[in-house]
Amino acid sequence: MTWTLAARAARLEPSTIREILKLTERPGVISLAGGLPSAEGFPVAAMAEACARVLREHPREALQYAASEGFGPLREWVAAELATHGLQVQAAQIIITTGSQQGLDLVGKVLIDPGSRVAVELPTYLGALHAFNPYEAQYLTVPCDDEGPSPERLDAAAGARFLYLLPNFQNPSGRCLGAARRLALAERARAIGLPIVEDNPYGELWFEAPPPPPVSAAMAGEAVYLGSFSKVLAPGLRLGYVVAPPPLFPKLLQAKQAADLHTPGFNQRVVYEVIKDGFLQQHLPALRARYKAQRDAMRDALQRHLPPGCRWNVPAGGMFFWVELPDALDATALLAKAVDAGVAFVPGAAFFADDARANTLRLSYVTVAPARIEQGVATLGRVLAEALAS
Numbered sequence: 001m002t003w004t005l006a007a008r009a010a011r012l013e014p015s016t017i018r019e020i021l022k023l024t025e026r027p028g029v030i031s032l033a034g035g036l037p038s039a040e041g042f043p044v045a046a047m048a049e050a051c052a053r054v055l056r057e058h059p060r061e062a063l064q065y066a067a068s069e070g071f072g073p074l075r076e077w078v079a080a081e082l083a084t085h086g087l088q089v090q091a092a093q094i095i096i097t098t099g100s101q102q103g104l105d106l107v108g109k110v111l112i113d114p115g116s117r118v119a120v121e122l123p124t125y126l127g128a129l130h131a132f133n134p135y136e137a138q139y140l141t142v143p144c145d146d147e148g149p150s151p152e153r154l155d156a157a158a159g160a161r162f163l164y165l166l167p168n169f170q171n172p173s174g175r176c177l178g179a180a181r182r183l184a185l186a187e188r189a190r191a192i193g194l195p196i197v198e199d200n201p202y203g204e205l206w207f208e209a210p211p212p213p214p215v216s217a218a219m220a221g222e223a224v225y226l227g228s229f230s231k232v233l234a235p236g237l238r239l240g241y242v243v244a245p246p247p248l249f250p251k252l253l254q255a256k257q258a259a260d261l262h263t264p265g266f267n268q269r270v271v272y273e274v275i276k277d278g279f280l281q282q283h284l285p286a287l288r289a290r291y292k293a294q295r296d297a298m299r300d301a302l303q304r305h306l307p308p309g310c311r312w313n314v315p316a317g318g319m320f321f322w323v324e325l326p327d328a329l330d331a332t333a334l335l336a337k338a339v340d341a342g343v344a345f346v347p348g349a350a351f352f353a354d355d356a357r358a359n360t361l362r363l364s365y366v367t368v369a370p371a372r373i374e375q376g377v378a379t380l381g382r383v384l385a386e387a388l389a390s
C-alpha cells in the first residue's frame with residue numbers, strides 16, 4: 001500500500017523538546033530541559049475528592065457527551081476570574097479547550113491561509129510555531145528588547161493575520177511586559193489594524209507582584225485570549241480556554257466541534273469542583289513560593305558557575321531562565337557534551353521563527369530541587385568553559 005501524504009504533513013515536525021526529553025531520561029542526567037510543571041504541586045487530594053463528588057452527584061451528565069463550548073459553570077468561573085485581572089468578558093465568549101495548545105491549533109485553522117503572515121516575538125513558543133506551521137503560515141518576527149516586542153517596530157507587521165503575543169513570563173525568554181509596554185502595543189496594534197492573539201499560561205506564577213492587566217484588556221474586546229489550567233493545577237487534565245471576540249466565536253466553535261466535539265466533560269466538572277470555592281487562593285501561594293525558591297537557587301548558581309560572557313535574565317515568574325552564550329558557542333552543538341557530562345537544557349534555536357540565534361538556551365528550574373539545580377548549573381558551567389577554551 002502506498003500512502004500519499006498531504007502536503008501539509010511535511011510541515012509537521014517532531015518536537016525538538018520531546019526529542020531532547022528522551023535524552024534526559026538517561027540515568028544520572030539532571031534535566032533543566034523540561035517544560036513540565038512540578039508534579040509535587042499537583043493537588044492530588046483535592047482532585048480525588050472532587051472526582052468522587054462528581055461521580056456521586058452527577059455521574060451520568062459527567063460521563064455523557066457535552067456541549068462544545070464547555071461546561072457552563074466553568075465558563076462563568078473563567079469570566080469572573082479574568083475580570084479580577086482587568087479583562088472583562090462574557091462567559092458566552094469562552095470556549096473550553098483541550099489545553100491551550102488546542103486553542104492555538106483552532107486559531108491557526110480559522111485564521112491562517114497558506115502564505116498568510118503571522119507576526120511572532122523573537123523568540124517565541126515553539127508549540128505555537130508547531131500549531132501554525134501546518135496551516136502554512138509565513139512568519140514576520142517583531143524585534144524585541146528585554147521588555148518584549150517594541151511598539152515602534154510593530155508597523156512592519158501591519159497586514160499580518162495576527163500578532164501572537166506572550167506577555168507574562170514568556171516561554172522561552174521568561175520576560176514579562178510592563179504596563180506601559182502593554183498599553184503601547186495595544187494602542188499601536190489597534191492603530192494599524194493588527195489583531196492580537198494573547199497566550200497566558202504562566203501569569204499566575206508570579207513571585208514578587210502580579211503582572212499588569214492583559215494586553216487584551218486594552219484591545220476593546222477585539223483580541224483573542226488563551227488561558228490554561230496546566231500550570232496552576234495539572235497539565236494531564238488538558239484543560240484550557242479561548243476567549244473569542246464575537247465575530248470569531250462561531251468559527252472557532254465549529255473548528256472545535258470538528259476537532260474533538262468537546263473537551264472531556266468529566267475533567268471540566270472535576271476542575272470546577274476543585275476551584276469553585278477559592279481553592280486556588282490557598283494553592284497558588286504555595287506553588288509560587290516553591291518556584292521562587294527554585295528560581296533563586298538557579299539565579300545564584302548561574303552567577304556562581306557560568307563563565308564570563310554569558311548573559312541571562314532573572315524571571316519574575318514562570319518557569320524559565322533564558323541564557324545567551326558568547327557568540328562563538330552553539331548550544332545545539334553543545335547539548336550532547338552536556339548530556340554526557342550529566343546536565344540537559346533546551347537549545348534556543350528552535351524558538352526562533354527565523355534568524356535562529358544558535359548561542360541561546362532555555363533552562364527550567366521548576367522540576368529540580370535546589371541542590372540539584374546547583375549541581376546541574378555547575379556542570380553546565382564546566383561544559384561551557386571547556387567549549388570556550390577549546
Ligand SMILES: Cc1ncc(COP(=O)(O)O)c(C=O)c1O
Pocket residue numbers: 035098099100101102125127166171199201227228229230235238239240
Ligand atoms: C506559551 C505556551 N502556550 C501554550 C502551552 C500549552 O499549554 P496547555 O496545552 O497545556 O494548556 C504551553 C505549554 O507549555 C506554553 O508554554
